[in-house]
Amino acid sequence: MHELALARSLIEMVDEYALKNGGRRVRRINCRLGELSAMTRALYFCFESTSKGSRCEGAELVIEEVPLSVFCHTCDAVKTPSGRFNFRCPDCGFPTPKVVTGREMQLTSIELETVNEDAARKHLSADYSAQQTPCQ
Amino acid sequence: MCSVCGCGQTNDGHHIHDHKHHDHAHDHSHHDHHYGADSAGLSVAGFSQEHLIEIEQDILSKNDDYAEANRRWLADHCQLALNLVSSPGAGKTTLLVETLNRLARARPLGVIEGDQATTNDADRIRETGVPAIQINTGRGCHLDAHMVGHAFSDLALQDGGIVFIENVGNLVCPAAFDLGEAFKVVILSVTEGDDKPLKYPDMFAAADVMILSKIDLLPHVDFDADKAVERALRINPDLQVIRISARDGTGIQVWCDWIEHQVKQTHDHRAAPISPDNLTQSGQL
Ligand SMILES: Nc1nc2c(ncn2[C@@H]2O[C@H](COP(=O)(O)OP(=O)(O)O)[C@@H](O)[C@H]2O)c(=O)[nH]1
Ligand SMILES: [Mg+2]
Ligand SMILES: [Zn+2]
Ligand SMILES: [Zn+2]
Numbered sequence: 255m256h257e258l259a260l261a262r263s264l265i266e267m268v269d270e271y272a273l274k275n276g277g278r279r280v281r282r283i284n285c286r287l288g289e290l291s292a293m294t295r296a297l298y299f300c301f302e303s304t305s306k307g308s309r310c311e312g313a314e315l316v317i318e319e320v321p322l323s324v325f326c327h328t329c330d331a332v333k334t335p336s337g338r339f340n341f342r343c344p345d346c347g348f349p350t351p352k353v354v355t356g357r358e359m360q361l362t363s364i365e366l367e368t369v370n371e372d373a374a375r376k377h378l379s380a381d382y383s384a385q386q387t388p389c390q
Numbered sequence: 391m392c393s394v395c396g397c398g399q400t401n402d403g404h405h406i407h408d409h410k411h412h413d414h415a416h417d418h419s420h421h422d423h424h425y426g427a428d429s430a431g432l433s434v435a436g437f438s439q440e441h442l443i444e445i446e447q448d449i450l451s452k453n454d455d456y457a458e459a460n461r462r463w464l465a466d467h468c469q470l471a472l473n474l475v476s477s478p479g480a481g482k483t484t485l486l487v488e489t490l491n492r493l494a495r496a497r498p499l500g501v502i503e504g505d506q507a508t509t510n511d512a513d514r515i516r517e518t519g520v521p522a523i524q525i526n527t528g529r530g531c532h533l534d535a536h537m538v539g540h541a542f543s544d545l546a547l548q549d550g551g552i553v554f555i556e557n558v559g560n561l562v563c564p565a566a567f568d569l570g571e572a573f574k575v576v577i578l579s580v581t582e583g584d585d586k587p588l589k590y591p592d593m594f595a596a597a598d599v600m601i602l603s604k605i606d607l608l609p610h611v612d613f614d615a616d617k618a619v620e621r622a623l624r625i626n627p628d629l630q631v632i633r634i635s636a637r638d639g640t641g642i643q644v645w646c647d648w649i650e651h652q653v654k655q656t657h658d659h660r661a662a663p664i665s666p667d668n669l670t671q672s673g674q675l
Contacts, residue, residue: 259567260449260566271443271445279440340625348625351626351627359450360447362444362445363442363444363445364443367441
């Protein structure tokens with residue numbers, strides 16, 4: 255379950271931002287994941303269980319998947335490679351190891367609950383980072 | 391001491407590192423933890439009422455910061471670090487033992503062993519006389535730059551050395567977690583599938599060198615070496631491939647020569663910007 259490492263980094267980061275902004279709960283998390291990281295489905299899958307007890311619990315996770323694109327030196331242009339497992343230019347056939355997009359793993363923005371919404375949840379745990387279990 | 395977090399871990403040299411890297415017990419001075427103690431649901435005067443916070447930050451940026459610090463530390467100490475990654479049992483430790491026995495001992499050598507539980511691999515390394523630090527990651531499936539940064543300083547190698555890092559057996563996370571190493575070396579054994587590069591493209595794309603290991607077993611297994619290499623090169627045309635058998639010694643010298651070449655590059659790199667005198671000095675190392 256290696257996507258856990260990514261999910262935990264993400265949640266830890268969001269939790270810290272939420273903390274800096276008054277410790278409110280997170281309503282929505284927007285990220286951008288490259289096609290090459292192949293983590294999108296896996297991240298959705300383990301987000302719910304990993305976020306338990308954090309300020310992200312119950313938040314909506316929105317992932318924008320960024321398609322793979324590479325730079326072809328021969329054509330001097332950005333191209334979509336002929337296959338995810340075939341890093342060659344679709345037009346000239348030249349190898350294109352330079353990935354332009356597709357390796358992203360970014361947190362783009364978060365949306366917090368309002369202070370009032372949040373006040374209704376006083377039972378919220380104080381510090382998520384104290385409760386994490388190691389990666390499996 | 392960790393230069394990024396400044397957590398001042400001790401240098402007792404041989405302790406087993408069981409840093410719980412995700413729940414840093416020590417207080418990191420660079421993190422804003424002002425709301426930490428009394429945060430739950432309390433509104434703190436003066437903070438923004440905005441609901442949307444723009445962030446635009448890499449999810450692994452914390453690790454990347456540690457990796458950059460490691461890279462600077464390694465450059466300052468003129469050390470070459472290699473990060474060895476593979477599936478479990480591909481032959482990393484065996485290859486390391488053979489490599490250490492062959493490399494010139496005039497040069498400081500050290501090993502950082504990542505494993506989920508045991509110290510077996512570090513023990514195997516220490517038998518060669520080379521110092522090793524074991525990092526047990528518990529259920530963690532990869533080394534991260536923070537743990538490794540401590541291990542670099544705990545190893546306390548003299549300047550000009552080579553540090554080998556044996557990562558936890560896994561082809562997923564180690565691709566994403568930069569440790570600050572100069573090169574990632576992926577080891578693929580012929581007892582695995584020759585389609586591994588296609589199944590784990592990110593790892594093969596991130597690696598600089600691929601070692602095809604256990605090639606003495608090729609006659610006995612259903613593994614097409616040329617096909618495996620071709621598939622890896624399709625993902626990463628810059629990948630250098632070395633075919634090796636730690637059992638009969640095939641290819642080990644090629645691998646050691648490659649390492650020696652990289653060490654020289656590291657030294658030249660460092661000597662160049664300082665003064666021409668240093669160039670002759672580094673030549674004698
Ligand atoms: N036949 C053969 N077996 C090997 C070779 N290298 C390693 N092995 C065996 O593969 C197994 C796993 O090796 P090890 O170095 O512990 O793998 P690691 O988990 O990647 O560190 C051990 O039983 C080794 O003896 C090799 O070149 N040829
Ligand atoms: Mg091993
Ligand atoms: Zn992992
Ligand atoms: Zn082209």
